[in-house]
Amino acid sequence: MTNRTDALQELLEDPRFIAWVTGNADDLEDYWNNWAADNLMRRETLDQARSLVKAIEGKPIPVSDTHIKRSVERALQEAKRQEIVQPPVIIRPLYQQWWAVAASVLLVIGLGWLAFTIQTPRSIYDQKVAQVNHTGRLIIEVRNDTRPIQHVQLPDGSSVLLQKNSRISFPQQFRPDKREVYLTGEAFFEVMKNPAQPFLVYADELVTKVLGTSFGIKAYANDPAITVVVKTGKVSVFTQSDRQFTHLDSSRTLTGLVLSPNEQVTYERKESRLTRVLVEKPTLLNIPIEKQLFIYQETPIATVFADLEKAYDVNIDFDADVMAQCSITATLGDDPLIQKLTWICKVLEASYELKDGRIIVSGKSCQ
Template identity: 40%
Template sequence: MKRYLQYRIEDFVWDQAFRQWVLLPTRETDARWQQWLAEHPDKVALVAEARAMVQSLQLRELPLSDQEIRYAVQRTLGQARKQQAPFIPDADGPVRRLPFYQHSWFRMAASLILIAGLGLWAWTVQLPSRLSALMRPDFSYDQLTGTRQPMLTETVNRTGKVMPVKLTDGSLVILKAGSRISYVPGFRSREVFLSGEAFFEVTKNPARPFLIYANGLVTKVLGTSFLIRAYPKDPEVIVEVKTGRVAVFAQTDPQASRKMSDRELDGVVLTPNQKIVFERSEVRLSKSLVADPQVVAGPAQRFSFDDTPLPTVFATLERAYGVDIVYDEELLANCPLTAELADQPLFEKLDVICRVIEARYELIDGQIVINSRGCKP
């Protein structure tokens, strides 16, 4: 958005991306412009005036002849380049000249141009169906009260260390250094924009899902704890689940609107110790396990095995870590294991087990798959 630094008011008015944000805002465009304005506060007044101009233009059919249309457009382009004089005196005293964008000829010509431009653009990209399928109303629109919120509440961590942020619904966000979150004032919608990295502990509320938007990925939860890494320049977004279950899906998913509004978890569902990697350029989701799975079962687990059948060993690991272990139960039913595995991480435990039974394991779609020919008698 570097080009906007050199823009004048009329440049903003004719800019298609700017008009789209003003007239047909989405969560992503609103967040992007709000962030740009926060980074360039000297442009706030200029953008506000340009927004007012765009909003004042009424897009409607005008009964004009071709000659009148050509005249209005030519006059608009000529007048827009003139500097606005502050006052023009006459016999009755000083009279303020109206800004060019408040004249009826400007509104009429601009309306025609906007109708043609937006009409072609909407036809080309099938705007009505795409917007209804992909996006809900503007992020700063409170659906509960039916009112537009003037600004997003934003919290930026400039402390150089992690910073806890308590939300009004009781949820806790541990914001990493240099990261930021934004949300509707009062946080009544349980929706958050994240730029950077944060750990979330979400208060459970099945009736009101919690939504996080991060670089094109939507994470939806009812109540759980998880980490999201979504730095603006990173090619990937990563979600790692510690407890509970979360659902993730791309914001460009044709069913995104339904998935966001539905109370059920829909999309790629993650359970404890699972993670998703969202490749932004290819809009691709890859599910796997976190680098160091942690025990998620309540009481401390014992991993001391004495002639224990392997199906029992694997069931113990599944309960402790909340992961799925896929293996041939009939083939390994009579394979015993004697080992003390209390202090090893999960993957080291698996290494020991596989050495004993001459097997190997691999991670596929967030599961542990054991490949074995059976154990020796």
């Protein structure tokens, strides 16, 4: 595979891949995860191909063989011409070019020239993402199938630590009035503060709404309950079946069941009941960041960077010799990673950049 377009085409032409995505070859789970594990392009292309297959579930596509062949040739030529390296898989509206590529290639490989229909029931998460996709908004999906945690930076700078076997979707650009993300699985959030633009997480039946805080959510589709725990700030939670859902969802204030730090709420699916309790330590996901306060007193910068690497599962490159005498005194708190780095660099008169999945800090001596 020489580039992303060729890799995408090969996946969509592989019957084993189609069988795995459509739930007819669970025994291939390890094969495909290993195939993409150590190669960023493969992982992103696999996510994109899987999303393309999922996106046309249950949609009739009546076309002729001749039309299919010509469409494939034209679409792939155009895709190769416009090919760019992108971050996590982008789910484009159905009428855009990538859908034409996916639908055509899938049909060419023999999945049916009259229709491609999958009978497997769709999860609440998939339904919500499909609804947003049909509005024409560009949706990005990130899924973590292999790593213990994966740091995801949202369009507003907020941080998400996505647990293994979890997925999150969000628009390429948030709406002016609110920030909406969709989760299935487990994740820890550090939300950029903006009272004028509430932040909402739709996790199956439950909605978590914040203005800027840190909290964890555990919401697997097959679990009997959904749990939210607050580390800092306040959040409100309510169900999508609540009679006041429209008001709760659109309001710029925290309404519904409001939680404070060290409080946890559990939604029991069977009883459709919310239960709030006080917890001594908000460690729902049992990851380092839930216990880290990021309080520093003349702390060597190497130690600070090591804390950030551990908490966010990222790599920070800096010249340890040049910055050996640098230290900071600060409380970085619950702000997202990007904000923490901005503050650190401002204090040290340094700068940083994100390159190839790494954070590169350029600074000078503090002697």
